[in-house]
Amino acid sequence: MARRDHDDGADEGELFRAAVGPVRRLPDTPAPPAPPKPAPRARMAERDEANALSEFRQALQGEPLLAGDVLSYRRDPVPLSAWQRLRRGDLAVQDELDLHGATAREAEAMLRDFLHAAHRSGFGCVRIVHGKGRRAAELVDDGGLPVLKNLVDRVLRQRSEVMAFHSAPPAQGGTGAVLVLLAPPKRR
Structure with missing residues (x-):
């Protein structure tokens, strides 16, 4: 057998391609899938909610209400006649929440x-029954203050849809309930 000399002028690359024969290019491997994007967060809403909660907690540091105290609040645009009707309990209650x-x-x-x-829903007047905070231990804090009554007072003062509120007349719950005058819904 004759040994082939590498000096015969043939390029090794050409010899290899001739020995292997025709080839086809393999498709490129696809890139790995990108990690899923995080779910969108309502960062502004979270910040607003945190600010509101902070303001609420600061408001709780104010003068607390006692069991027999009257809840009373009125925004400037509420006419005096509507305010007086609310205080007397003359407005028809359209819905009620018992806490x-x-x-x-x-x-x-x-x-x-x-x-x-x-x-x-377009309700004008609602009643919220919070109780007087005299009996149930979970409704009264360590200082003997009614928790739900103070909570209702603070929340109602912060809500933009609340125009006025006043403790209900004795026949409608007295100082254990509050009548709330709501602003009409905005038209779109």
Whole structure:
């Protein structure tokens, strides 16, 4: 057998291609899938909610209400005649929320949802029954103050749809309930 000399002028690359024969290019491997994007967050809403919660907690540092105290609040645009009718209990109550037995956290969520739904429904006057805070231990804090009554007072003062509120007359719950005058819903 004759040994082939590498000096015969043939390029090794050409010899290899001749020995292998025709080839086809393999398709490029696809890039690995990108990791999923994180779910969008409502950062502005979270910040607004945190600010509102902070303001709410600061408002709780104010003068607390006692069991027999009257809840009373009126924004400037409310006419005096409407305010007097609300105080007397002359306005027809269109819906009611009873917070008896709820914890402060549950009551706050229920109250916010109730006010939003009542305003969206176009109700003008609603009643919120919070109790007087004299009996149930979970409704009274360590200082003997009614938790739900103070919570309702603070939340109602912060809600833009609340125009005025006043403790109900004795026949409608007295200082254990509050009548709330809501702003008409905005037209779109």
